[in-house]
Amino acid sequence: MNASIRLPTIKVGDKLPEHVQGPLKRGTLALFAGASNDHVLLHIDSDFAKEAGMPDVFGHGMLSMAYLAQMLTRWVPQDRLRHWNVRFTAITPLYATIRCRGEVTEIFEENGERRARLRIGAFIDGDKQTLDGEAVVAIN
């Protein structure tokens, strides 16, 4: 599975295909806790989460960021990703469906190559944004 787009044709305003994952179930969080080495109990133990003042366990921010990575690597191969970042702007509750979106905001030259800057984000039900960030990919 390689890039499904022709890189030279990328232009400002292009939207990446929306990438949808979920709904987040308790089992999803338990598996991700083990697979990702993230043993913070807020995500896997309801009793612990409630004692900490949360309504229940909730999704790992890095699980949603892994879904954003999948959106990006379906668009361009991973070795074209230069740098990217997100702010976690809201908690992802249990049973949420995560919708990853991205749009090209700039095409520019840097370090001798052509690059695209993308606005990226994750959204849950009701279009509430949970992750907000930016990615830069090489598109030579």
Next chain:
Amino acid sequence: MIDRTFVGVVSEPRTIGVEKGQLRFFAKATGETNPIYFDETAARAAGHRALPAPPTFTFSLALGAPPKRGDIFGDMGIDMRRVLHGEQHFTHHRTIYAGDDITLTTTTTDIYDKKGGALEFVVQDTAAVNQHGELCIEMRVVTVVRNA
């Protein structure tokens, strides 16, 4: 309040092996369908020398090898019930592969608070270098601690 003398503390380097079984588990747990992340034949066909670690996996390597110096849940003494992930940044230099031995070094770059100390922020930068001494990934983690 988190002890501000942790600002500038550099962890000891710690080396962790990248296990293909864990990469496959990560792919399964994230609902990954791109076979280059779990099928070695597909990975090689796409030009990779082994299963590639996906773009956020360095965060998991760092959790798998916490430092003795500058560990938020260790010597910094932060309560796990009070943490939230604030920001995450990655800069990619080269791909990390199954079978690599990755050495991580973490610098606590900043600690600051907002809302009169109700929220504290810990900024930590980690460099991931492979067994050939090549810098693969730099990442920044911003952890939020809720004190209120």
